[in-house]
Amino acid sequence: MANYADAFARSIDDPDGFWLEAASAIDWMTPPTKALDDSAPPIYRWFPDGTLNTSSNALDRHVAAGRGDRDALIWDSAMVGEKRTYTYAQLLDEVSRFAGVLAGQGVSKGDRVIIYMPMIPEAAIAMLACARLGAVHSVVFGGFAAPELATRIDDAAPVAIVTASGGLEPGRTVEYLPMVRDALGLSEMAPSTVIVKDRPQVSGSATDFGWLDWDQQMATAEPADAVEVAATDPLYILYTSGTTGKPKGVVRDNGGHAVALAWSMRYVYDVSPEDVWWTASDVGWVVGHSYIVYGPLLLGATTVMYEGKPVGTPDAGAFWRVIAEHGVSALFTAPTAIRAIRKADPEAAELAKYDMSKFTTLFAAGERLDPDTFAWASAKLGVPVVDHWWQTETGWAIVANLRGLEPMPLKPGTATVPVPGFNVQVVDADGKQVAATAEGNIVVKLPLPPGTLAGLWQDEARFRSSYLQAFPGYYLTGDSGYIDEDGYVFVLGRSDDVINVAGHRLSTGSIEAVVAAHPDVAECAVIGIHDDLKGQRPSGYVVLKAGANISDDALRADLVKMVRDEIGAVATFRDVTVVQGLPKTRSGKILRKTMRQIVDGEEYSVPSTIEDKSVLDALVEQLGQE
Numbered sequence: 001m002a003n004y005a006d007a008f009a010r011s012i013d014d015p016d017g018f019w020l021e022a023a024s025a026i027d028w029m030t031p032p033t034k035a036l037d038d039s040a041p042p043i044y045r046w047f048p049d050g051t052l053n054t055s056s057n058a059l060d061r062h063v064a065a066g067r068g069d070r071d072a073l074i075w076d077s078a079m080v081g082e083k084r085t086y087t088y089a090q091l092l093d094e095v096s097r098f099a100g101v102l103a104g105q106g107v108s109k110g111d112r113v114i115i116y117m118p119m120i121p122e123a124a125i126a127m128l129a130c131a132r133l134g135a136v137h138s139v140v141f142g143g144f145a146a147p148e149l150a151t152r153i154d155d156a157a158p159v160a161i162v163t164a165s166g167g168l169e170p171g172r173t174v175e176y177l178p179m180v181r182d183a184l185g186l187s188e189m190a191p192s193t194v195i196v197k198d199r200p201q202v203s204g205s206a207t208d209f210g211w212l213d214w215d216q217q218m219a220t221a222e223p224a225d226a227v228e229v230a231a232t233d234p235l236y237i238l239y240t241s242g243t244t245g246k247p248k249g250v251v252r253d254n255g256g257h258a259v260a261l262a263w264s265m266r267y268v269y270d271v272s273p274e275d276v277w278w279t280a281s282d283v284g285w286v287v288g289h290s291y292i293v294y295g296p297l298l299l300g301a302t303t304v305m306y307e308g309k310p311v312g313t314p315d316a317g318a319f320w321r322v323i324a325e326h327g328v329s330a331l332f333t334a335p336t337a338i339r340a341i342r343k344a345d346p347e348a349a350e351l352a353k354y355d356m357s358k359f360t361t362l363f364a365a366g367e368r369l370d371p372d373t374f375a376w377a378s379a380k381l382g383v384p385v386v387d388h389w390w391q392t393e394t395g396w397a398i399v400a401n402l403r404g405l406e407p408m409p410l411k412p413g414t415a416t417v418p419v420p421g422f423n424v425q426v427v428d429a430d431g432k433q434v435a436a437t438a439e440g441n442i443v444v445k446l447p448l449p450p451g452t453l454a455g456l457w458q459d460e461a462r463f464r465s466s467y468l469q470a471f472p473g474y475y476l477t478g479d480s481g482y483i484d485e486d487g488y489v490f491v492l493g494r495s496d497d498v499i500n501v502a503g504h505r506l507s508t509g510s511i512e513a514v515v516a517a518h519p520d521v522a523e524c525a526v527i528g529i530h531d532d533l534k535g536q537r538p539s540g541y542v543v544l545k546a547g548a549n550i551s552d553d554a555l556r557a558d559l560v561k562m563v564r565d566e567i568g569a570v571a572t573f574r575d576v577t578v579v580q581g582l583p584k585t586r587s588g589k590i591l592r593k594t595m596r597q598i599v600d601g602e603e604y605s606v607p608s609t610i611e612d613k614s615v616l617d618a619l620v621e622q623l624g625q626e
């Protein structure tokens with residue numbers, strides 16, 4: 001399989017043959033005889049008659065193959081100055097025993113477990129332990145506040161929550177336990193079991209709240225065996241921002257996920273089991289699920305888990321130190337991290353201090369890799385800088401430069417070509433395919449390949465309405481862009497109210513809901529505006545109620561605190577502007593896109609359906625744009 005065009009064509013013309021062949025990279029308990037179940041379009045399933053266990057594919061089989069002494073996970077914390085390495089045999093031991101702890105608390109196949117943890121090895125151990133039991137994990141990013149955690153608890157109805165005393169952010173600790181307590185208080189589906197990994201650096205412990213202590217439980221735990229599950233059984237739920245305030249519970253299956261990730265490690269990333277691979281993200285995001293935990297371990301490679309930032313922990317050489325110290329061959333991170341390093345160290349003076357000889361490739365995703373950052377990183381690092389585009393929903397790359405298949409010339413501003421399995425097209429509002437270079441909605445012809453979302457947790461109606469109904473026969477990505485004459489896909493941005501702040505996906509709708517709840521606010525709009533470092537940031541425009549008596553500063557302070565308390569620090573909501581009115585269509589829809597164009601200084605369009613042009617004119621004057 002060396003030629004991209006042939007591989008892509010076969011994946012589209014003969015998906016069954018293509019993916020059944022890829023499935024041989026996985027150890028099945030019952031090998032599948034069929035790859036694609038297309039009996040109920042537009043819902044598709046993969047490997048309908050196969051059974052397996054994802055955790056034993058990530059651990060047991062490497063140990064059984066005599067690779068138990070190989071490093072599986074290297075934890076490097078710039079926050080506490082500590083490093084820890086687990087071989088495959090050691091990680092298997094920890095995971096089996098923690099699976100025993102969970103089983104002792106009544107967790108079994110199909111049960112949900114919420115994992116709310118910082119970047120410590122126990123987060124990966126808890127995920128793999130759930131997979132071992134056939135339980136469904138739902139990891140919640142540590143930057144979310146109690147109400148967001150509560151929403152996820154209510155939707156997933158977990159049997160247990162696994163957490164830690166807290167996380168470490170530069171200059172402060174984040175105490176998780178009071179947030180877990182508050183979330184339990186807010187939710188209707190609160191589980192009775194909470195297991196806490198105590199971190200000495202953060203105050204609060206399991207005993208303070210009457211919960212179970214991770215270490216005590218592990219001391220007496222009996223290892224649990226891997227449970228056989230159907231390929232189509234859920235492995236995890238990962239909540240992501242939609243256009244409304246209510247997050248979407250993206251469901252990933254076991255079989256398709258294992259096959260797709262194993263395939264991607266070799267053909268998208270060109271990683272071998274002898275390599276040390278590092279994804280600098282967080283286990284709370286899809287990138288962390290797929291490429292800190294499952295992908296590299298399914299392959300049998302070494303994965304690095306890093307607790308720290310690209311800058312300030314302690315300096316802009318932090319990433320280069322980790323690469324040099326652990327012999328990392330490829331790093332996957334978000335463009336924001338590169339921009340942060342560049343801002344702090346424009347000449348990359350820190351780079352010269354480290355041995356980068358093993359480093360071959362930098363992968364970027366999570367947001368558009370802007371040509372400027374691409375050029376800087378390429379010049380300074382002297383290795384290919386590879387953009388690739390994907391989403392929580394797809395779980396792995398939709399468009400990439402396939403390093404293990406047929407690397408193609410890199411062009412700035414594009415993630416290159418559709419990955420085998422993803423029949424990417426660009427269509428206009430009527431669903432008609434547009435000409436090369438014309439911008440439109442990026443869609444993927446169904447079926448999506450293995451590893452992509454199996455649905456939304458217990459909400460098939462929303463799955464259909466969000467992704468499958470806009471253009472029948474196609475999956476709606478929510479991104480807009482174009483394909484050039486060479487078949488390269490350029491992703492330009494979201495066409496909905498989802499924004500991307502430092503590679504973190506947020507819903508402006510959920511921020512708006514918080515802002516609108518302020519007693520002095522009559523109405524508001526939150527839009528994502530350009531930010532040099534973070535790509536985008538949320539910016540709020542507020543109309544006050546008649547007679548409201550609050551200064552702009554006091555209003556801003558209130559709103560910033562409210563968003564932080566309700567959604568979390570990760571929302572990075574800081575901009576508040578009081579305006580006289582919001583431009584709307586006659587049907588009352590706020591012209592958010594026009595507002596964003598005005599604020600970003602772009603040419604803006606005025607729809608013919610505008611209700612009152614003078615409101616827009618006043619806004620243009622206030623925001624200082626022509």
Ligand code: COA
Pocket residue numbers: 118141142143144167169170174280281282285287309310311333334336337340365366501502503504569570571572
């Ligand atoms: N737990 C609790 N709080 C968190 C958190 C976590 N896991 N992660 C971030 N936060 C907090 C930060 O402390 C910050 O709080 P503050 O307002 O009190 O300062 C806030 O959320 C915003 O964080 P962030 O957007 O990350 O900004 P930053 O200034 O701390 O760091 C970068 C900026 C560029 C260094 C950082 O965003 C980064 O490394 N980005 C890489 C992107 C990435 O990994 N994306 C994942 C998808 S691939």
Ligand code: AMP
Pocket residue numbers: 240286364365366367368369387388389390391392393415477478479491492493494500503504505
């Ligand atoms: P998430 O679900 O958090 O991974 O965010 C997915 C969204 O991030 C996509 O729909 C895109 O809008 C954006 N995104 C991710 N990777 C890229 C990329 N390489 N280029 C452009 N946008 C990207």
